Structure formats: structure tokens, C-alpha cells
Amino acid sequence: MSKNEELREKLLYKAEHACKKIDENEVKAADSFAESYKKFMTECKIEREVVEYVVDLAEKNGFVSFDPKASYKPGDKVIYNNRGKAVILAVIGTKPVEDGVRIAAAHIDSPRLDLKPNPLYEDAELALFKTHYYGGIKKYQWAAIPLALHGVIVKADGTSVKVNIGEDAGDPKFVVTDLLPHLAADQMKRTLADGIRGEELNILVGSRPFKDDEGSESVKLNILNILNEKYGIVEADFLSAELEVVPAFAADDVGFDRSLIGAYGHDDRVCAYPSVMAVLEAGTPEYTAMAVLADKEETGSEGNTGLDSSYMAYFISDLARMQGGVGSIALSNSECLSADVNAAFDPTFPGVYERMNTSFANRGIVVTKYTGSRGKGGTSDASAEFMGRIRRLFDANGVVWQVGELGKVDEGGGGTVAKYVAYHNIDVVDVGVPVLSMHAPYEVISKLDLYMAYKAFLTFFTK
Ligand code: MN
Ligand code: MN
Numbered sequence: 523m524s525k526n527e528e529l530r531e532k533l534l535y536k537a538e539h540a541c542k543k544i545d546e547n548e549v550k551a552a553d554s555f556a557e558s559y560k561k562f563m564t565e566c567k568i569e570r571e572v573v574e575y576v577v578d579l580a581e582k583n584g585f586v587s588f589d590p591k592a593s594y595k596p597g598d599k600v601i602y603n604n605r606g607k608a609v610i611l612a613v614i615g616t617k618p619v620e621d622g623v624r625i626a627a628a629h630i631d632s633p634r635l636d637l638k639p640n641p642l643y644e645d646a647e648l649a650l651f652k653t654h655y656y657g658g659i660k661k662y663q664w665a666a667i668p669l670a671l672h673g674v675i676v677k678a679d680g681t682s683v684k685v686n687i688g689e690d691a692g693d694p695k696f697v698v699t700d701l702l703p704h705l706a707a708d709q710m711k712r713t714l715a716d717g718i719r720g721e722e723l724n725i726l727v728g729s730r731p732f733k734d735d736e737g738s739e740s741v742k743l744n745i746l747n748i749l750n751e752k753y754g755i756v757e758a759d760f761l762s763a764e765l766e767v768v769p770a771f772a773a774d775d776v777g778f779d780r781s782l783i784g785a786y787g788h789d790d791r792v793c794a795y796p797s798v799m800a801v802l803e804a805g806t807p808e809y810t811a812m813a814v815l816a817d818k819e820e821t822g823s824e825g826n827t828g829l830d831s832s833y834m835a836y837f838i839s840d841l842a843r844m845q846g847g848v849g850s851i852a853l854s855n856s857e858c859l860s861a862d863v864n865a866a867f868d869p870t871f872p873g874v875y876e877r878m879n880t881s882f883a884n885r886g887i888v889v890t891k892y893t894g895s896r897g898k899g900g901t902s903d904a905s906a907e908f909m910g911r912i913r914r915l916f917d918a919n920g921v922v923w924q925v926g927e928l929g930k931v932d933e934g935g936g937g938t939v940a941k942y943v944a945y946h947n948i949d950v951v952d953v954g955v956p957v958l959s960m961h962a963p964y965e966v967i968s969k970l971d972l973y974m975a976y977k978a979f980l981t982f983f984t985k
Contacts (some may be wrong), residue, residue, distance in 0.1 A: 530900075564689075783967055
């Protein structure tokens with residue numbers, strides 16, 4: 523090695539493709555982890571389905587429902603199910619909870635189209651649903667793709683029915699229609715933001731009238747009759763429902779080399795899944811380990827299932843109290859990886875990124891010191907000390923990682939749950955998987971980055 527090469531090696535920082543840093547066995551482990559992830563992604567499209575899947579998986583691994591009146595010993599495993607839409611898995615550590623817990627906090631809601639409370643109408647002998655989109659979407663991306671309907675309807679008698687139509691082979695699909703190019707001269711002059719407008723995101727759900735009916739709205743009547751036969755619901759039951767329209771495609775490999783995964787809602791199930799797998803495999807850790815899967819991140823974390831709510835702090839305080847500890851001390855001693863995705867560099871749109879501080883697919887998990895926009899507005903900026911701690915931890919345990927900002931300084935920006943965790947005086951930094959086409963109906967991530975997320979969370983819980 524020449525003097526120059528030696529100096530380069532010693533002094534320069536260089537982020538590289540994970541393949542240059544890991545061996546063939548670890549690549550194989552990543553590919554195998556990706557298979558179970560794809561299955562999860564295809565089965566769970568909305569927050570309620572993730573909670574159900576995770577609770578079931580946790581119970582099979584010896585977790586029991588959290589009882590605030592109980593007390594737990596090291597190695598005990600508990601599930602805190604928040605209204606079926608958010609969930610915490612915790613493994614009690616050997617140290618007192620008052621010494622702090624280790625949290626990986628991801629979110630399990632994704633951008634989508636929610637049905638309005640009174641959604642069903644008929645126009646021109648077509649039946650349609652009105653929607654109100656959820657989270658930040660490019661509305662034009664949601665037209666002319668196959669969609670599925672998921673969620674829950676609470677009936678007048680208080681019983682509820684689960685809905686999941688459009689995912690199984692042979693299921694009907696739904697669709698937002700778009701204008702044909704031949705007649706779109708005016709639409710094509712709209713800005714992209716306006717290409718399809720909010721009130722144009724109407725879902726086509728039927729077109730055949732109820733037989734022998736001469737009255738008005740007989741197509742709508744026929745749809746209601748089908749829904750009544752299938753679910754026992756009437757039109758007013760939509761008023762007490764949460765019905766979410768999501769892309770109807772499965773998670774699949776992308777690329778000749780199968781190095782990537784395309785799916786709906788990697789943001790943020792690509793962090794939620796590995797955090798769950800890590801907590802399941804944490805054994806009996808020194809510090810109590812928690813995977814927190816939150817709802818409502820995409821609309822700002824407000825609401826009692828989002829992290830701008832007290833449920834996580836209450837849960838940690840309860841665990842501390844059971845051991846005769848003090849909740850506020852436990853919170854103040856805790857550490858959190860705010861597990862959320864970041865934007866991967868896209869060579870087709872290089873202008874919005876600043877290459878030195880942007881994450882790249884395949885360079886491992888991205889550590890985001892701060893999010894926010896235009897002068898770090900609205901962010902929790904992790905301290906140099908906590909960055910240093912995470913850096914040492916990852917480097918010492920073979921976690922391939924990189925840093926990343928969300929685009930150029932004045933380009934845009936975003937937020938995560940980090941600031942709501944920081945509110946409780948917990949040390950927190952954003953750590954997650956780089957995503958291409960984030961918030962699109964079909965997002966893309968790298969299998970190696972997914973695996974590094976799992977490795978990062980497991981390291982954080984156990985080292
Ligand atoms: Mn996210
Ligand atoms: Mn998001």
C-alpha cells in the first residue's frame with residue numbers, strides 16, 4: 523500500500539454497497555429473511571392486519587397479553603395491544619426497567635384511500651365510493667391500478683365484520699378510473715399535483731342494476747344487497763366503519779438479480795417487521811426490549827393509536843411501577859431507534875438529493891440524525907453523543923449503515939415519530955431502510971438493507 527492509499531484508508535469516510543462488507547452467508551441470510559418478509563407484506567396491508575399477525579406470531583413465541591395489575595420477571599414477554607391498531611411487544615430485561623428500556627418504534631399505517639363515512643353513490647349507472655386520501659400521496663398514481671378493500675365495519679347492534687376483498691385469486695378488484703388520453707387535453711395541462719384531484723379519487727364498485735327494479739339508483743341498491751348478503755350490513759353501517767382502499771398487488775422480487783422487493787407500504791412495515799423479528803429473538807436481554815408498532819404516523823401521529831399519545835409512556839411507566847420503580851426515571855433512561863424509512867437516491871431524479879448526505883439502496887440501514895424541513899423545522903435532532911453511541915454499537919457488531927438526509931436542504935422534508943418519543947426525554951435517532959418511490963402504490967427496497975435493519979434492531983436490543 524502506498525503512503526497515499528494508507529492515508530486514504532485511515533482518514534476518508536466512504537459508504538459502500540453492503541456486498542463489499544458482508545460475506546456470502548450473510549447475503550444468503552438476507553435473501554431468506556426477505557422471503558418471510560414478502561409473505562408478511564402480502565398478508566398484511568393495513569395496521570389492523572399487522573397487529574393481528576404480530577399478536578398471533580408473538581403468542582406462538584410465548585408472549586402473553588399485558589396485565590397492568592400483574593408483575594413480570596426477567597425473560598417474561600408481554601403484548602400491549604392498543605385498540606387493535608397499534609401494538610407493543612416487550613421482553614423484560616435482567617436490569618430494572620427504571621434503568622431504561624430499548625425501543626424500536628416503527629409505524630404500521632401507510633398512505634392509502636380511506637372511504638368517506640357516507641361513501642356509496644350511483645352516477646350514470648355506475649356505483650362508486652367517495653374517498654378521502656390518507657397521508658401524503660401523489661394522487662395521480664392511484665388511478666387505473668387494481669385496488670383492494672380492507673378494514674372493519676361496526677354494525678348498529680355493536681357487532682363488527684372484517685373486510686378483505688381484492689387480495690385472493692379470483693377476488694374482484696376495485697379501481698379509480700382515469701380519463702383516456704384522447705379526451706385529456708385539458709387534464710394534461712393541469713399540474714401533476716392536480717392531475718387527479720381529491721374528489722376525483724372515486725372507486726368503481728359496480729355497474730349492474732338490481733333485478734326487476736325500475737326505481738332510481740338500482741345499481742347502488744344492488745351493491746347494498748350484495749353487501750347485506752355477504753356482511754349483513756345496511757348503508758348506515760358505513761357511518762361506523764374504517765374501510766381502507768390499498769393497492770391489490772402482492773410483494774415480489776424486483777430485478778433480474780432479485781436483489782430488491784417491490785410492495786405496497788414498505789413505509790413503514792419494512793422497519794416494523796424486522797423490529798418484531800428482533801424482539802422475538804432477543805432472548806432475555808439486559809435492558810427490557812420493546813418493539814413499538816404505531817398507527818397514524820402518516821397523518822402526523824395524532825390520535826390515541828399514534829405516538830403523539832401517552833400509551834407508550836404509560837406502558838413503560840406501568841412496567842417500572844410493577845418493580846417498585848418510577849416511570850419518569852425509566853423513560854429518562856431509555857433509548858429509542860425511531861425506525862422509519864428514508865428516501866433512497868434515485869438516479870432518474872438526482873436533482874432533489876445532495877449526494878454526500880443521501881442514503882443509497884444497498885448501503886445498509888440509514889441513520890438519519892434529523893428530519894424536518896427548511897432549517898430543520900419540526901425535528902428531533904439526535905445529539906452527537908447518541909449518534910456516537912449508535913455508531914460504535916453498529917460498527918462493533920457488523921451492522922452495515924450509512925447516513926442520510928431527506929433530500930436537499932430546501933427541497934422538502936418530512937417527519938417521523940422521533941419527536942414524539944423525544945418528548946418523553948428519551949434519547950432517540952431515526953434509523954431505517956432506504957426506499958425508492960416512497961409513498962407510491964408500489965415502493966422498492968433492497969433485501970440487504972432490510973436484513974441490516976433486522977440486525978441493527980437485534981444488536982440494539984442485545985448488545
Ligand atoms: Mn414512515
Ligand atoms: Mn411515510
